[in-house]
Amino acid sequence: MAVSDPTPSASPALTRAHGRRLRDIYRSAGWPSQDPLEIDLLAAGLLERVRSGAGHETLRVTDAGVRWLATVLARNRSALSAHEALVQRVAQEMARAGRLAWTGLSLRAQVASGDEARPLRWCVARPDVFSIRHTSVESYVEPIVHEIKVRRADLLADLRQESKRAAYRDLGECWYVLGCDARGRSIGEPDEVPAECGVLLAGREGRLQVARAAQRPPRAGLPFGVWMALAKATPLESPDDDAQGLLASN
Structure with missing residues (x-):
């Protein structure tokens, strides 16, 4: 047959x-x-x-392949620009609130390994925004990690990475900042994000709305390795610093 x-x-x-x-x-x-x-x-x-x-x-x-690559490249550039813009907005808000804020850091964190002999393992966490209170008292620093998402596919992929969230929570509070799609709708709902993480909704008009507060981790301070990484990096300049400079020049 x-x-x-x-x-x-x-x-x-x-x-x-x-x-x-x-x-x-x-x-x-x-x-x-x-x-x-x-x-x-x-x-x-x-x-x-x-x-x-x-x-x-x-x-x-083929020529059709080149056109498709150009379309993908333009879309990726647009998403990257939106992501970087939201990263800067969140970092500026942290600085405006009197906190010291950094972007682009690589910080060592500890997460569960699943091995009884060595229950913890080191990993490198790369938060979009990392900030601490401006204080000289170590136990008052209240470190916060903000993870920025502007595309739903990226959010869903990130939510599947439990070890990544565990690394962030080893550093401090973990917050997800959810951007908007092309129609102005949030790319995710607060209940999609694990309960231990806070959720900020970024409106198109520039406002950040707290949808849910993050649970505070048991440790208040920071490991020595994180302090060393912060000492080598430059925090974001506060938006009020420029205003103070203008006042001083008059």
Whole structure:
């Protein structure tokens, strides 16, 4: 009995993994991997097979593939700009509240390892915004981590990383700041975020609204390694510093 060919389906849904593969092929000699990602890209018409005179087959990004890469690149740049803008807004709010705020830090934290012999392991946490109270009393610093999200896909992926949240909570309070989509709607609901984390909703008009407060971790101070990292970094300048400078010059 002859087996008929399957009915052609619509083009496959393309993901970030497809975009990374297409960029890799665009930058390389185009040697095929012959895996499902490559099949999807060929079926979508974003790749084409090219056979040399010696019989070797390579891959080449089509004009449609270049246009799709350009669209993805523009979208990524837009998301990055929105993310960085919200990071700066949150950091400025922390500085305006009298706190010392940093962005782009890499801090060592301890999380559960699942090993009875060595229950804790070190990891590197990279909070979007990290801030402490401006005080000389170590137990009063009240460290806070803000994790900024402007895309729902990024939020959902981040919420699956329990160890990442554990590292943040080892450093201090953990807050999620949820941006808006293109229609002005929040990219997530407060009840989607674990209860131990606080939630800030960032409105398009620039206001930050507390949707839920974060639970305070049992430790009030900071490890010596974090203090050393803060000593080597420069905190964000308070918005009021410029105003004070103008007053002094008059």
